Amino acid sequence: MTSRRKTINNEYWDPTEIFMKEYWQEIRALTMRWIRRLSREKFSMLFTLVQPMLFWLIFFGNLFQRAADMQVTQASSYISFLTAGVVVMTVLNNGLAGGVDLLFDKENGFLERLMSTPIHRSSVILSRFIFVMTLTSMQVLVILAVAWLFGVQPVTGLLGVATILFIGMLFGVGLTAISMAMAFSVKSHGDFFSVLGFLSLPMIFLSSALVPLSAMPGWMGFLAQFNPMTWAIDAVRPLILQGWTEALPHVGMVIVVMVMFDALCLYGGARAFRRAIG
Amino acid sequence: MSRAVAIEVSHLGKTYDKIQAVDDLSFQVFTGEIFGLLGPNGAGKSTTLRILITLLHPTSGSAKIFGLDSVKDADRVRQTIGYVPQERAIDRFLTGREHLELLADLYHLSSEAASTRIPHLLKLVELEQHADRPAKTYSGGMKRKLDIACGLLPDPKILFLDEPTLGLDVQSRLRIWDHVRDMRDRGITVVMTTNYLDEADRLCDRIAIIDSGRIKALGSPTELKVGLGGDVVSLTVGEHDRVDALAAAVKNLPAIRAVMIKPNGLDIRVDSPEKALPAILEAANRLTCQLEFIDYHRPRLDDVFIAHTGRSIKDDQPKEDDQ
Ligand SMILES: Nc1ncnc2c1ncn2[C@@H]1O[C@H](COP(=O)(O)OP(=O)(O)O)[C@@H](O)[C@H]1O
Ligand SMILES: [Mg+2]
Numbered sequence: 001m002t003s004r005r006k007t008i009n010n011e012y013w014d015p016t017e018i019f020m021k022e023y024w025q026e027i028r029a030l031t032m033r034w035i036r037r038l039s040r041e042k043f044s045m046l047f048t049l050v051q052p053m054l055f056w057l058i059f060f061g062n063l064f065q066r067a068a069d070m071q072v073t074q075a076s077s078y079i080s081f082l083t084a085g086v087v088v089m090t091v092l093n094n095g096l097a098g099g100v101d102l103l104f105d106k107e108n109g110f111l112e113r114l115m116s117t118p119i120h121r122s123s124v125i126l127s128r129f130i131f132v133m134t135l136t137s138m139q140v141l142v143i144l145a146v147a148w149l150f151g152v153q154p155v156t157g158l159l160g161v162a163t164i165l166f167i168g169m170l171f172g173v174g175l176t177a178i179s180m181a182m183a184f185s186v187k188s189h190g191d192f193f194s195v196l197g198f199l200s201l202p203m204i205f206l207s208s209a210l211v212p213l214s215a216m217p218g219w220m221g222f223l224a225q226f227n228p229m230t231w232a233i234d235a236v237r238p239l240i241l242q243g244w245t246e247a248l249p250h251v252g253m254v255i256v257v258m259v260m261f262d263a264l265c266l267y268g269g270a271r272a273f274r275r276a277i278g
Numbered sequence: 279m280s281r282a283v284a285i286e287v288s289h290l291g292k293t294y295d296k297i298q299a300v301d302d303l304s305f306q307v308f309t310g311e312i313f314g315l316l317g318p319n320g321a322g323k324s325t326t327l328r329i330l331i332t333l334l335h336p337t338s339g340s341a342k343i344f345g346l347d348s349v350k351d352a353d354r355v356r357q358t359i360g361y362v363p364q365e366r367a368i369d370r371f372l373t374g375r376e377h378l379e380l381l382a383d384l385y386h387l388s389s390e391a392a393s394t395r396i397p398h399l400l401k402l403v404e405l406e407q408h409a410d411r412p413a414k415t416y417s418g419g420m421k422r423k424l425d426i427a428c429g430l431l432p433d434p435k436i437l438f439l440d441e442p443t444l445g446l447d448v449q450s451r452l453r454i455w456d457h458v459r460d461m462r463d464r465g466i467t468v469v470m471t472t473n474y475l476d477e478a479d480r481l482c483d484r485i486a487i488i489d490s491g492r493i494k495a496l497g498s499p500t501e502l503k504v505g506l507g508g509d510v511v512s513l514t515v516g517e518h519d520r521v522d523a524l525a526a527a528v529k530n531l532p533a534i535r536a537v538m539i540k541p542n543g544l545d546i547r548v549d550s551p552e553k554a555l556p557a558i559l560e561a562a563n564r565l566t567c568q569l570e571f572i573d574y575h576r577p578r579l580d581d582v583f584i585a586h587t588g589r590s591i592k593d594d595q596p597k598e599d600d601q
Contacts (some may be wrong), residue, residue: 022386029383033372040371040412109365113428116331116363117384118356277333 026119030127034101038135056086057146060210073212075241083147084237085209088229090139091168092203095175096196098132099183103192106183106276115277125180125273132176137165152240156247160239163251170258171232177262177269184276208233231257284309284436284467285330289339292325292491299325301491302339307436307469312462314482315471316583318591322491323471324364327440330469331361343436357385360434364441364471366421367428370414374405374424377413378431385432399427403457419450426457437461439470443477455481475591479579487586494586499579506577506585508535509551511558514543514571524567531557538584545584547577 013021038045061079068078075081102124105111114124144154144161154160179196186192204210206220207229213221224230235254238247285307292300300322307313315323328334330341332352341348343355369377378399382392400406403423413421422442429437442458443451458481462468472478478485479499487495487502495502515521518541525539528546533553538545548554551574562569583591 025383025386029380033369033376033380036376037369037371109363109367110369112328112333112363112365113361113367114384115333116356116359116361117381117432118353118386119384 023120023123026123027127027130030114030123031130034127034131037101056089057082057143057150061086061150068211069215073215077151079147079150080152080241081237082210083143083152084233084240085207086143086147087140087164087168087236088171088207088232089204089209090143091136091172091232092175092229093200094132094136094139095172096179096200098128098172098176099179099181100192102128102180103183103186103189107189121273121277125269128180129173129176133169133172136168136172140165140168154240155243156239160244160247163247164236164239167232167235167251167254167258170255170262171228174228174258174262174265177265181265181269181272184272203227203229208237228257228261282309283307284344285313285469286342286345287326287330287339288341290326290329290336290341291338292322292329292334293337299491300329300336303488303491303493304339305486305493305496307467308484309467310462310465311483312458312468312470312481314478314485315469315488316473316475316478316482316485316579316591317471317488318473321473321488323473323488324440325491326488327438327469327471331359331438332356357432358435360429360432360437362425362429362437362439362442364444366418366425368413368416368421368424371412373410373412374400374416374427375409377424377428381428381431395431395433399430402430403427419446419453422446422450422454423457426454430461434466436467436469439468441471441473443472443474451477473591475579475583487583489587495582502582503577503579506547506582508547508549508577510575510577510581511546511548511551511555512543512571512573512575513546513558513562513569514573516568516570518542520565520567523565524562527561527565528558531561533557536585538588540590543571545581547581547585 057079061077061082064082065078068081070076073081102111105114111124115121141161144152144164154164156163182192182195186195206224207227208224209229213224213230216224231250231254235247235250238250283306287306288304290300290303291298303322303326315321315326317323325334329336329348330343332348332355335349344358346355346358348355372380375396378396379392382396387395397406400409403426405420405423405427408416408420413424416424426439426442429439439458443454446454455477458468458470462483470482472482482499484496484498485502486493495505497505513524515524521539521541521543525537525544528534528544529537531554533549534557535547535549537547546554546558548558555574559569580590580592
């Protein structure tokens with residue numbers, strides 16, 4: 001048994017313990033780097049955190065208050081209808097942008113420097129997931145707080161909020177994986193941002209974020225059914241507006257859909273990563 | 279002198295899609311030497327280096343670092359090497375110290391080890407004063423020094439430097455050279471690439487001249503220059519259209535080893551100058567070919583390069599500099 005043990009600072013360590021200790025040291029250091037980068041860009045941080053709720057929730061929500069038909073939205077106010085959409089849109093935007101820093105790292109050679117160190121190949125990716133998920137969760141909480149100021153209180157309470165965060169993370173993992181896969185595969189960052197711009201708006205408009213599917217032109221409603229965003233929103237919205245009995249079937253469904261979505265994205269992401277890093 | 283082998287490269291090849299970037303390279307690097315890969319832009323230097331540091335898999339052949347295979351034992355290879363990439367691989371938002379702290383964690387150093395090594399390295403590369411400023415405020419030379427400190431952080435047995443002085447001003451270059459010599463003196467094996475002839479000549483103990491992915495010559499700068507044999511007579515011709523005729527006339531004279539045609543004249547390698555020079559001048563006279571400038575020198579590394587590759591490394595230097 002002792003032969004399998006290594007000594008560090010004259011203490012004996014189990015190989016699995018060493019593995020876990022080193023893995024954690026890498027992931028913690030890399031995650032700290034993402035946090036530092038964000039905090040050094042004060043303006044960027046402010047806009048990242050504030051922009052989605054300011055733009056969508058406050059402007060859009062109040063702007064369409066009179067124009068939106070409450071019979072159609074089935075909500076007491078347009079803001080209360082829109083909150084679920086803004087939450088999931090934030091997850092979408094953060095997820096799709098989740099690979100940007102890696103893209104820059106790839107282009108300026110920093111990634112190569114990281115990869116020439118004896119780290120586990122997955123640490124860089126995992127640190128990115130942790131960072132994006134944490135940031136997204138914080139933003140979602142801020143959005144829910146701002147909505148609360150406008151009188152929107154999630155009827156399912158704190159457990160409902162936790163469920164919303166969970167759904168957000170399930171969706172975010174897949175999106176971040178897509179984004180990172182793209183970052184590793186594209187030839188130039190111009191390509192990356194074109195694809196990003198091309199994906200993000202249709203994903204929003206072809207979903208139930210702004211209007212319910214029933215109010216869409218037939219073809220749009222049809223396409224929106226295949227958008228994973230729709231599934232996420234349809235589970236988050238009853239958690240805010242209606243209650244557990246209405247929400248639970250949707251929550252169950254979205255978990256199934258998201259697990260499949262994530263599996264697909266992670267598989268593609270892993271392939272792109274392996275092709276780029278070897 | 280110790281001649282233990284640090285790196286053994288045999289029949290190494292790497293093809294990107296259709297481009298053959300590296301083609302059948304074989305060489306050895308000995309412990310404690312500064313080994314240089316000298317070649318023009320696109321010669322395959324970075325590709326070779328990336329294979330040695332395990333970031334690329336070769337399409338043929340193999341590379342062993344202290345007996346460890348660069349593919350199969352990649353993880354253990356990574357623990358023995360340091361790497362300084364060609365690009366300024368610097369995070370603009372992190373301070374110099376934070377760069378080193380990050381790497382310390384990635385090399386799994388204990389916090390005690392990190393806290394003694396990092397200040398030491400900052401001092402070594404003269405960055406202590408600037409250690410807590412974000413790297414975006416650093417000059418090119420300072421970034422390069424930080425790069426080198428990062429490469430040294432793992433206390434490597436071998437340090438790989440990709441074009442360490444590309445685009446630097448003269449003073450920073452000399453400073454970096456000093457650092458590299460210093461590392462060698464402390465027992466670190468250094469493998470570097472360069473497309474500067476003077477750098478290869480003055481800094482490297484041994485060089486491999488590579489062009490189009492192949493090794494054209496290998497040895498110490500002195501060996502290569504001596505191996506060329508003879509001295510070099512450089513002629514600059516007034517009327518450029520007479521160059522070819524002059525070359526033809528000179529080629530068959532006695533004591534001439536080789537004639538290289540340049541756009542504005544000839545480089546002639548001669549066995550004995552006292553025989554060759556009068557003959558060359560007479561030939562030029564006969565053709566009424568006006569010589570603007572005559573230069574006579576012992577072989578230099580650029581003569582070696584031209585002799586082995588058929589062209590001058592400087593042909594694409596300007597392109598390199600504005601990158
Ligand atoms: N990732 C890549 N994909 C395709 N071709 C590449 C790639 N990297 C380098 N090359 C090509 O391989 C050749 C050698 O490149 P490189 O090793 O970077 O040369 P050097 O470092 O000597 O300038 C060049 O022709 C270059 O265009
Ligand atoms: Mg290169």
